Every structure is written in C-alpha cells, then in structure tokens.
Amino acid sequence: MDITFDKVSHIYQKNTPFEYKALEDVSFHISSGSYVAIIGHTGSGKSTLIQHLNGLLKPTEGKIQMGNFVLTADKKQKDIMKLRKQVGVVFQYPEHQLFEESIEKDIKFGPQNFGVEPEVINQRLPEVLKSVQLSDQLLSRSPFDLSGGQMRRVAIAGVLIMEPNLLVLDEPTAGLDPRGQKEIMDMFYRLHKEKNRTTVLVTHSMEDALQYADHVIIMDHGKLYMEGNPIEVFRQRDALQKVGLDVPEVIDFLDSFEKTFQKPIDYHGQSMDELAEVIARIVEGGHQRE
Amino acid sequence: MEPRHYIEFQDVSFQYPNSEDWALKGVSFHIKPNEWVAIIGHNGSGKSTIAKLMNGLLSPQQGTIHVQELPINQETIWDVRKKVGMVFQNPDNQFVGTTVIDDVAFGLENHGIPREDMQKRISYSLKAVNMEEYVNHEPHNLSGGQKQRVAIASVLAVEPELIILDEATAMLDPKGRNSIMNTVHQVRQDRDVSVVTITHDLNEVLFADRVIVMNEGNVWFEGTPREVFQKHDELQAIGLDTPFVTQLSRHLNKLGISLHKEPLTHKDLMDELWTLHSTR
Structure with missing residues (x-):
C-alpha cells in the first residue's frame, strides 16, 4: 500500500487554551512493500502519526493518501471503516486489549466484526497460529491464563488474521525477553516478505531499525526531522545527537575503532562474522607493516 | 554490627494459585548491604516473583526469607516494607497524588512521619532524582x-535500605532509561542503599556489582557481569542475550585474536585490541 503524507498537521483541542500541535507540516512517501521504521523521542509525534494510518485520527490540515483511500479533515467516519479493513495495528502492550472468554474467540473477533465469512476465518486460523507459534491445543482456553509473552502472541494473531495490506507495529516487543523479542521481530519480517506487505515499525531500538527497515523516518517535536536509508541516516551522528538519539552500537563501535586505529571500516550491513574478520586483519597487521 | 547479608533466601519455593508449575523451586541466594544486584532471566523464569517475595507482596509456600535477619511474616511485614521500596514497570500505575509533592508525601504520611521531617525528606528526595523544579506539576503531564x-x-x-526496580525502565525510551540508571547511581554516591534491578536490558546489567541469572524457577548462575557474559553460548541456550561487545569478542576469539579479559565496554575491547596491535 503506497502511503503519501502531504503537508499533514494535527492539532489536539484546537481553538481551546489547551491547543497542542502534535504534527506540523509533515510530508513523506512510503512505497508499497517497504519496511519503514519511525524513530523519535517521547512527544516527538510518532504515536499521533501512526494513529492517522488507520483513521483513528484525521489530519487537521493536509491530506493523506493510502492506496486508493484519501484521508482529510472532512472525511466521514463510515468511509474510514474501509481503510481499517486494510490496516492492522499492533499497539503497545496489545495483550491489554484481550477480552474474550477463549483464545479462539479473541483471535476471530476482528475479522468477524468486519463481516469476513466464518469459513474464510477458519481457513486463515491455522496459518496465523503457526506464525505466532501458538499451539491449537490452547484455543479453547482463556487468554488470561497465559503468560505475558503468550498473551502478546494471541493479540498479534488477532491482527494478522485480518490479512492487512499495511501492518503498523508500535514497539511490539516491549517487555519481552531477548529470545521472545527476536522471535517476534523475525516473524514480522518473514511475513512482510511472504505477504508482500507494507510494514511500519515504531521503535526506540536503533538496532531493530538497522536490521529490518529499508527506510527510516526520524521525528522531532512534531516535525519530520530526517528520513532515508537506515545506514545513511545512522551515519549522521551529530544530527541524531542533536535530537537526543544515539547511533546504533555497531556504528558507534566502528567510529571509535577508526579513531583508535586510524583505519575506517565502512559499514554496509555486514554480519558480526564479517566485521570480526576485517577488525582481526587490521589488529594483526601490527605497527611495523604500516 | 552490620549483618553480612541484607536479604537472604533459604530454599524458597513458590507456586501461584491455580498453577501446576512452581514459579520458584528451592531458591537460595543473598544480597549484601549496599550491594547492587541485577536479576536476569527469560519471561516466566521467576524474576518478578522474587521481587514480590522480597517485600512480602507474596509469601513462599516453602523456605524462609530474612531481611536484615528478620524473617518476613505477618508480624514483621510492615517493618519490612519500610526497609524495602519497590518501583514497578508502568509509570502510569504508581501515582496516587494529584501533584508531584503530594505523591512523594503520600508514602511518608502512611508511615506517620512528622511534618517537619517530611518536608526535609521530600525536598531531599526530589533533589536526588533531579525533579525539584516539578514539585507542583501534575504527574500525568x-x-x-x-x-x-x-x-x-x-x-x-521513606529511606529504605533496599530499592527494587522491577523492570522499571522497560516502558521508557533510551533517554529515560539512562536518566533512571544515572539517578540510582547518583543516589548510591550519597547514601548506603542496596539495589536490586530486574531487567532484560543488558546495559543495565553492567551497572551491577553482581548478577543472578534465573532459569525455570532456579538460580542458574551467580557472578559479576564479566563472569556472567563469559557464559555467552550457554546464556543464549536459555533464551538470553549478551551485549554487542561480548558477541564481537567471541567472533574475534574464533579468528585467533585472544582477548584475555572478558571486555564489557567499547573501551575495554578497544584497549585490548590496541595493546595486541601495538605489540605485534
């Protein structure tokens, strides 16, 4: 799903003493099939931005085009339902939104609500369970009997079963242990590729942005601050530090390596193995042979 | 004389109601006065259960827990809670006051602290966390x-002797995390206090004097951060991760770059690499 923001502003409580401009004149384009990371500090406008992607908020000014759908300030609520069918949002701590008496009912609630045929939902269920690694033995149990990590998987399954064209992830791994984090992130990436989906990830983790995204958008004080290819953006240390963001650890390390050894190592997404080889070669080079 | 152990768990087992599995199985460890201990482990390994047992929010079915040689039981629980303070994960769930100053005062009122003393303690503690300018702010802003x-x-x-941070930085952005870790560090410069941090964040682990690694309700390993991260492969096998520097060191070791100390920070690793390089 192609997404275009055209001079989008969002003002909360407009024309009151509490007026607050959360987004200001934001323009960008996301091409269909890309994996975009949105980064910025608390209060930078990230959450306001993603709430526009499924029409929970409408722009106060400007225009958003998503696929064939156009979202503007005067868009009617009933038209917005068409957009919500195509956009799945995994909010922060999505397990807090579980409510049904069984896991099966909870997962099926979304598509049922949008009038998807029961047979179609039943067909999709096994694949979704497999993606999030939940056993079908659990289906009849209450979601509230599960551990936090498993509850998270149920909540995510409830979004995936909608088969959205655009998947929006708001810090989907917060609070999970390292293995759980990696499993969930790898799963989203695999589905992104398999389903030819457009994915938008809101994250504080520069490492995740570097590893999974092909485009990053940096927000600051409601404005688009930087955007581009992750490696190119993350090389701009000074610009990032100005808005209180750190560069990913690997880039940070290579920078200090260059300072110590006076030898630059160009980072273009090498694995740890490949980097170790380059570093080993320079270290073993020794003083004399320089 | 100060006791050797501030908190001591002896053979503690705990099972949640309606659960078939034991959350903790015969767990023994101690925390020394003025020590900073990090507890790590996969989700469901028993970390948070330990925190809740430490200030009597839960009580074990088997085994005993002593706080300063005082066993935790119904009679001692209120004394224990004066000594052991806890900060939870969700910043929005732990406010009772309508302003910052009211909120800090709440705990003191509960403990019946006299007014003059209260004022001193409030200004001291807000200053310690660098929030003295916010006394009259509303917490939700x-x-x-x-x-x-x-x-x-x-x-x-409340002047506790032990502060437990139960994933207290999990919901914060990197800037927020750093400010919390620096705050705790700063507080420890000023006064004696033991700290227990329960965390998935590897950078937080590096602040600790000692690390307790939990796995499936058991203490799997205890040691300094350096000793813990030396067990790189085994940690990954139980679902945990190691810092970037540890991982890179492993790869370098395989390539014949022999690092003698287990480096923990960029500087550690860079210093060792430079030494190797200049002695070639």
Whole structure:
C-alpha cells in the first residue's frame, strides 16, 4: 500500500487554551512493500502519526493518501471503516486489549466484526497460529491464563488474521525477553516478505531499525526531522545527537575503532562474522607493516 | 554490627494459585548491604516473583526469607516494607497524588512521619532524582522517565535500605532509561542503599556489582557481569542475550585474536585490541 503524507498537521483541542500541535507540516512517501521504521523521542509525534494510518485520527490540515483511500479533515467516519479493513495495528502492550472468554474467540473477533465469512476465518486460523507459534491445543482456553509473552502472541494473531495490506507495529516487543523479542521481530519480517506487505515499525531500538527497515523516518517535536536509508541516516551522528538519539552500537563501535586505529571500516550491513574478520586483519597487521 | 547479608533466601519455593508449575523451586541466594544486584532471566523464569517475595507482596509456600535477619511474616511485614521500596514497570500505575509533592508525601504520611521531617525528606528526595523544579506539576503531564524518577523519589523519601526496580525502565525510551540508571547511581554516591534491578536490558546489567541469572524457577548462575557474559553460548541456550561487545569478542576469539579479559565496554575491547596491535 503506497502511503503519501502531504503537508499533514494535527492539532489536539484546537481553538481551546489547551491547543497542542502534535504534527506540523509533515510530508513523506512510503512505497508499497517497504519496511519503514519511525524513530523519535517521547512527544516527538510518532504515536499521533501512526494513529492517522488507520483513521483513528484525521489530519487537521493536509491530506493523506493510502492506496486508493484519501484521508482529510472532512472525511466521514463510515468511509474510514474501509481503510481499517486494510490496516492492522499492533499497539503497545496489545495483550491489554484481550477480552474474550477463549483464545479462539479473541483471535476471530476482528475479522468477524468486519463481516469476513466464518469459513474464510477458519481457513486463515491455522496459518496465523503457526506464525505466532501458538499451539491449537490452547484455543479453547482463556487468554488470561497465559503468560505475558503468550498473551502478546494471541493479540498479534488477532491482527494478522485480518490479512492487512499495511501492518503498523508500535514497539511490539516491549517487555519481552531477548529470545521472545527476536522471535517476534523475525516473524514480522518473514511475513512482510511472504505477504508482500507494507510494514511500519515504531521503535526506540536503533538496532531493530538497522536490521529490518529499508527506510527510516526520524521525528522531532512534531516535525519530520530526517528520513532515508537506515545506514545513511545512522551515519549522521551529530544530527541524531542533536535530537537526543544515539547511533546504533555497531556504528558507534566502528567510529571509535577508526579513531583508535586510524583505519575506517565502512559499514554496509555486514554480519558480526564479517566485521570480526576485517577488525582481526587490521589488529594483526601490527605497527611495523604500516 | 552490620549483618553480612541484607536479604537472604533459604530454599524458597513458590507456586501461584491455580498453577501446576512452581514459579520458584528451592531458591537460595543473598544480597549484601549496599550491594547492587541485577536479576536476569527469560519471561516466566521467576524474576518478578522474587521481587514480590522480597517485600512480602507474596509469601513462599516453602523456605524462609530474612531481611536484615528478620524473617518476613505477618508480624514483621510492615517493618519490612519500610526497609524495602519497590518501583514497578508502568509509570502510569504508581501515582496516587494529584501533584508531584503530594505523591512523594503520600508514602511518608502512611508511615506517620512528622511534618517537619517530611518536608526535609521530600525536598531531599526530589533533589536526588533531579525533579525539584516539578514539585507542583501534575504527574500525568510528565514524561515516562520523569514519572519513574518521581516514583523513585517517593521510595527514597521513606529511606529504605533496599530499592527494587522491577523492570522499571522497560516502558521508557533510551533517554529515560539512562536518566533512571544515572539517578540510582547518583543516589548510591550519597547514601548506603542496596539495589536490586530486574531487567532484560543488558546495559543495565553492567551497572551491577553482581548478577543472578534465573532459569525455570532456579538460580542458574551467580557472578559479576564479566563472569556472567563469559557464559555467552550457554546464556543464549536459555533464551538470553549478551551485549554487542561480548558477541564481537567471541567472533574475534574464533579468528585467533585472544582477548584475555572478558571486555564489557567499547573501551575495554578497544584497549585490548590496541595493546595486541601495538605489540605485534
């Protein structure tokens, strides 16, 4: 799903003493099939931005085009339902939104609500369970009997079963242990590729942005601050530090390596193995042979 | 004389109601006065259960827990809670006051602290977390990191001997996390206090004097951060991760770059690499 923001502003409580401009004149384009990371500090406008992607908020000014759908300030609520069918949002701590008496009912609630045929939902269920690694033995149990990590998987399954064209992830791994984090992130990436989906990830983790995204958008004080290819953006240390963001650890390390050894190592997404080889070669080079 | 152990768990087992599995199985360990201990482990390994047992929010079915040689039981629980303060994960769930100053005062009122003493403690603790300018602010207008700092101030004001941070930085952005870790570090410069941090964040582990690794309800390993991260492969096998520097060191070791100390920080690793390089 192609997404275009055209001079989008969002003002909360407009024309009151509490007026607050959360987004200001934001323009960008996301091409269909890309994996975009949105980064910025608390209060930078990230959450306001993603709430526009499924029409929970409408722009106060400007225009958003998503696929064939156009979202503007005067868009009617009933038209917005068409957009919500195509956009799945995994909010922060999505397990807090579980409510049904069984896991099966909870997962099926979304598509049922949008009038998807029961047979179609039943067909999709096994694949979704497999993606999030939940056993079908659990289906009849209450979601509230599960551990936090498993509850998270149920909540995510409830979004995936909608088969959205655009998947929006708001810090989907917060609070999970390292293995759980990696499993969930790898799963989203695999589905992104398999389903030819457009994915938008809101994250504080520069490492995740570097590893999974092909485009990053940096927000600051409601404005688009930087955007581009992750490696190119993350090389701009000074610009990032100005808005209180750190560069990913690997880039940070290579920078200090260059300072110590006076030898630059160009980072273009090498694995740890490949980097170790380059570093080993320079270290073993020794003083004399320089 | 100060006791050797501030908190001591002896053969503690705990099972949640309606659960078939034991959350903790015969767990023994101790925490020394003025020590900073990090507890790590996969989700469901028993970390948070330990925290809740430490200040009597839960009580074990088997085994005993002593706080300063005082066994935790129904008679001692209120004394224990004066000594052991806790900061939880969600900054929005731990406010009772309508302003920052009310919130910090709440705990003190509960403990019946006289008014003059209260004022001193409130200004001291808000200053310690660098929030003294916010005394009359409403908590819901603060950022997540600021809220957690106020939560720490509320705990500090009661003058506990042990502060438990139960994934207290999990919901914060990197800036917020750093501010919490620096705050705790700063507080420890000023006064004696033991700290227990329960965390998935590897950078937080590096602040600790000692690390307890939990796995499936058992203590799997205890040691310094350096000793823990030396067990790189085994840690990964139980679902945990190691810092970037540890991982890179492993790869370098395989290539014949022999690092003698287990480096923990960029500087550690860079210093060793430079030494190797210049002695070639």
